[in-house]
Amino acid sequence: MNSCPNCGGELLFDPGSGKLKCGFCESMFDPTEIGAGKGAEEETLTAEQAAYMGEGSAKEEHQGDGKEFDVTQYSCPQCGGSIYSTDESVTGFCSYCGASLVLNSRMSKMKMPEKIIPFRITKEQCKEKYRAHVGKFLFAPAEYKDPEYLERFRGIYMPYWVYNTGFNGPLVLPANRSHRQGDYIITENYHCVGQVESYYRGISYDASSSFDDHYSRQIAPFDAHTLVDFNTNYLSGYYADMQDVKPAVYKSEVLDFAKNQIYDSFIKEPEFRGVTMGDSAKNRVKPQLEAEGAVSAFFPVWFLSFRNRDRVAYAVVNGQTGKICGDIPIDKKRFILYALIFSVLSYLALLIVPAMTPKVLLVVASAIAIVCLSLLLSTLDKIVRRDKRLDDKGYLSLYNREQYSETVARQEKKKARKEQKPDPNAVAKKAETPGGRTIVTLIIIALSLLPNVIGYFSGTLETNLVFAAEAVIMLIVGLIAMAKSNYLPKKTMGIKAGIFIMLVVMIYNLFINMLMVAGDWYYYGGAFALMVSIILLQFMTVDQYNLLATRPLPQLNRKGGDDSAR
Amino acid sequence: MTVRDKCRTIAAILTALLIFSMLPVYSRAGDGDGSEEWTKSKESGNTLVYDDKYDVLDKKEKKALLKLMDELSIYGNVCFVTDSEPGIADESDADRKADAYYYERFEDEDGLLLLFDYDEGYTEEEHCMMWMVTYGALEKKIRPSKCNTILDNAYNNNSYHDWYGYAASSFQQAYDLLETGRLAEPMKYISNIFLALILGLLINFIIAMWSIRSRIPGDDEVLLGLFQSYKTSGVKLDYVGTTRTYSPQSSSSGGGRSGGGGGGGHSHSGGGHRA
Numbered sequence: 001m002n003s004c005p006n007c008g009g010e011l012l013f014d015p016g017s018g019k020l021k022c023g024f025c026e027s028m029f030d031p032t033e034i035g036a037g038k039g040a041e042e043e044t045l046t047a048e049q050a051a052y053m054g055e056g057s058a059k060e061e062h063q064g065d066g067k068e069f070d071v072t073q074y075s076c077p078q079c080g081g082s083i084y085s086t087d088e089s090v091t092g093f094c095s096y097c098g099a100s101l102v103l104n105s106r107m108s109k110m111k112m113p114e115k116i117i118p119f120r121i122t123k124e125q126c127k128e129k130y131r132a133h134v135g136k137f138l139f140a141p142a143e144y145k146d147p148e149y150l151e152r153f154r155g156i157y158m159p160y161w162v163y164n165t166g167f168n169g170p171l172v173l174p175a176n177r178s179h180r181q182g183d184y185i186i187t188e189n190y191h192c193v194g195q196v197e198s199y200y201r202g203i204s205y206d207a208s209s210s211f212d213d214h215y216s217r218q219i220a221p222f223d224a225h226t227l228v229d230f231n232t233n234y235l236s237g238y239y240a241d242m243q244d245v246k247p248a249v250y251k252s253e254v255l256d257f258a259k260n261q262i263y264d265s266f267i268k269e270p271e272f273r274g275v276t277m278g279d280s281a282k283n284r285v286k287p288q289l290e291a292e293g294a295v296s297a298f299f300p301v302w303f304l305s306f307r308n309r310d311r312v313a314y315a316v317v318n319g320q321t322g323k324i325c326g327d328i329p330i331d332k333k334r335f336i337l338y339a340l341i342f343s344v345l346s347y348l349a350l351l352i353v354p355a356m357t358p359k360v361l362l363v364v365a366s367a368i369a370i371v372c373l374s375l376l377l378s379t380l381d382k383i384v385r386r387d388k389r390l391d392d393k394g395y396l397s398l399y400n401r402e403q404y405s406e407t408v409a410r411q412e413k414k415k416a417r418k419e420q421k422p423d424p425n426a427v428a429k430k431a432e433t434p435g436g437r438t439i440v441t442l443i444i445i446a447l448s449l450l451p452n453v454i455g456y457f458s459g460t461l462e463t464n465l466v467f468a469a470e471a472v473i474m475l476i477v478g479l480i481a482m483a484k485s486n487y488l489p490k491k492t493m494g495i496k497a498g499i500f501i502m503l504v505v506m507i508y509n510l511f512i513n514m515l516m517v518a519g520d521w522y523y524y525g526g527a528f529a530l531m532v533s534i535i536l537l538q539f540m541t542v543d544q545y546n547l548l549a550t551r552p553l554p555q556l557n558r559k560g561g562d563d564s565a566r
Numbered sequence: 567m568t569v570r571d572k573c574r575t576i577a578a579i580l581t582a583l584l585i586f587s588m589l590p591v592y593s594r595a596g597d598g599d600g601s602e603e604w605t606k607s608k609e610s611g612n613t614l615v616y617d618d619k620y621d622v623l624d625k626k627e628k629k630a631l632l633k634l635m636d637e638l639s640i641y642g643n644v645c646f647v648t649d650s651e652p653g654i655a656d657e658s659d660a661d662r663k664a665d666a667y668y669y670e671r672f673e674d675e676d677g678l679l680l681l682f683d684y685d686e687g688y689t690e691e692e693h694c695m696m697w698m699v700t701y702g703a704l705e706k707k708i709r710p711s712k713c714n715t716i717l718d719n720a721y722n723n724n725s726y727h728d729w730y731g732y733a734a735s736s737f738q739q740a741y742d743l744l745e746t747g748r749l750a751e752p753m754k755y756i757s758n759i760f761l762a763l764i765l766g767l768l769i770n771f772i773i774a775m776w777s778i779r780s781r782i783p784g785d786d787e788v789l790l791g792l793f794q795s796y797k798t799s800g801v802k803l804d805y806v807g808t809t810r811t812y813s814p815q816s817s818s819s820g821g822g823r824s825g826g827g828g829g830g831g832h833s834h835s836g837g838g839h840r841a
């Protein structure tokens with residue numbers, strides 16, 4: 001803790017000005033020039049830091065340099081999560097599990113990072129941005145907009161690894177150009193040759209296992225240009241999290257990023273216009289981590305947790321750019337209110353649609369049922385992935401080695417598959433989106449509905465055929481969803497029962513359709529039963545959505561021997 | 567054109583051929599088996615066809631029904647047909663029968679036909695298919711779904727196998743619909759309420775899912791935050807060699823599509839109910 005040279009008041013880092021500010025007389029001081037932060041240890045560090053963006057010393061990684069500084073560790077007796085501070089303060093709540101309690105404090109040491117991006121977004125700005133974000137979500141619970149609660153936003157410096165990579169050397173990539181001449185295909189073979197000098201410095205990945213990659217990915221990017229040498233003065237008034245993920249964990253991501261960039265740029269050279277690169281060309285680009293390949297740094301993050309019984313939701317705001325990642329659960333009362341409003345609107349819209357025969361009604365209801373089932377399935381899938389943190393390499397590398405190697409293997413496989421794609425110019429820029437499967441399903445439904453719509457208005461609808469197809473799709477999606485629900489953290493019977501009811505109704509409908517039972521009441525009955533089961537399913541999906549927007553309470557006893565207590 | 571469309575077109579052509587071939591024998595189809603009775607409506611000049619081959623209505627019922635049909639005839643020709651010829655016994659069969667019957671007599675004139683098709687082929691207990699079809703201008707006013715609703719209502723509002731009740735109620739509803747443009751459709755309202763609730767919830771969901779969509783930055787955005795440099799020198803395309811691969815071109819040049827879809831069919835709309 002620093003005190004003001006003028007009056008002795010407490011100096012805190014002020015994101016607005018980037019200076020240390022006296023809370024009492026409001027004097028401003030440059031954080032690099034004030035006393036306590038500049039220890040003797042740091043003087044020795046600066047030479048090395050100066051080398052950072054440049055050619056670099058021969059050091060491989062800056063692990064275990066041994067430079068440490070004194071901090072107070074505040075740990076939560078409930079979840080074991082710890083935050084660290086250079087100030088002495090009383091903390092009445094835990095940022096990881098949201099519990100309101102006084103955190104245990106003890107003196108500790110923290111490894112000194114080399115770089116830091118100081119906070120630029122003030123708490124007020126952060127709250128304002130977050131309130132606006134919540135305002136856009138129709139079904140947000142009132143608590144999420146409560147200014148008093150938002151006061152709990154805590155500025156935490158998250159440890160990151162900042163990677164520097166590049167590629168210097170010749171590239172020779174095979175390519176060809178072909179055209180047809182009568183019954184022959186003439187292929188001219190070429191080599192795309194060039195000397196490449198490139199670097200990509202400042203690629204960052206979070207280095208704390210307690211900070212889920214889900215959030216770090218979404219609040220990215222941080223601007224590496226604003227990195228400055230670390231100085232404990234920047235921590236005044238803020239907290240920090242402990243670095244515990246090794247830099248090797250994200251090495252392959254970093255190299256892949258560079259590889260894609262270099263390859264994309266190289267094939268766009270004007271000399272190579274008109275030729276097509278061979279399949280394996282991309283793999284010939286082999287970027288390397290630079291001598292000072294991974295640098296430890298602190299990045300500013302505003303952090304807030306909302307506790308709801310045994311689940312917790314996080315609001316995470318990039319302390320440099322203000323980018324928000326915050327999952328908001330659904331408030332059921334508001335959800336029902338809006339559902340009724342939309343229902344009334346839908347009802348009015350449906351008045352224009354001519355009355356449907358019971359069979360057409362069944363076909364339409366089944367299509368909607370498939371959409372709802374797919375939504376449920378995709379929600380379940382996301383919950384399972386998130387609760388087990390299957391997408392969080394940093395966490396897995398520490399607590400779940402088995403799953404970690406599986407994830408790595410899967411990524412390799414995916415990469416291999418992608419590189420086998422025949423068209424190398426169509427560089428797959430974006431990885432599979434998480435909702436990809438749902439979208440595919442929706443397209444299938446849309447396609448199956450198209451003849452319906454045409455058929456309905458031209459009076460030539462093959463209802464039986466479409467309905468049979470729908471029943472099959474529904475059965476498949478339903479069974480997958482039931483299987484998926486086994487991996488949920490809790491309460492799977494409700495979902496299973498709900499899906500089961502729907503499938504039974506569907507089988508009944510399939511039978512009356514196949515047997516061509518006479519009497520519209522059988523069909524109406526089937527359609528109504530199906531629609532009731534859809535409504536049931538939709539309400540179940542709200543619960544699942546809320547599970548998705550929240551997470552299980554963290555178990556972060558990092559210091560203790562029992563790792564992943566799961 | 568779907569298979570069914572084709573079938574329908576072919577059926578229509580065949581029917582037309584059949585009619586042509588029959589013309590010399592029967593000067594005018596109708597008085598063939600003696601059950602078909604034609605009446606000209608005094609008021610509208612349109613034709614009423616009462617053809618109770620299966621003999622399900624008695625004299626009194628027939629008189630009452632003709633009165634209703636007469637009222638309805640201001641909008642077009644009105645036919646009431648009962649039939650017992652065995653056929654394939656499904657909806658399309660009834661549709662075909664009704665279609666051929668009307669076309670044979672009135673071609674493209676405005677009109678409405680109600681067919682009770684008694685056929686052992688329909689399920690044992692309920693071996694009658696009630697079918698209503700509209701033609702010409704009426705086709706737009708009473709669409710198949712409405713025909714269906716009319717017959718549903720007729721079936722639900724009368725006692726079991728009350729054939730007169732079914733027929734009378736059907737004509738009455740068709741008349742009301744043409745007069746007022748409305749039809750009592752309780753099923754439509756009930757199913758719409760369900761559908762609206764489902765859609766309301768679904769819209770909610772889509773909004774919710776959209777709000778938690780992933781906002782992972784793309785590579786371009788990431789690049790902005792990096793120190794980066796990309797330079798090349800000596801870039802050139804080296805020619806290595808040429809390979810020839812034999813790959814015979816297919817000789818067929820596509821071939822013109824032949825024929826159009828023959829204009830034999832005429833438009834109509836219809837809907838039915840098993841009874």
Ligand SMILES: [Zn+2]
Nearest residue numbers: 004007022025
């Ligand atoms: Zn002061």
Ligand SMILES: [Zn+2]
Nearest residue numbers: 076079094097
């Ligand atoms: Zn806690």
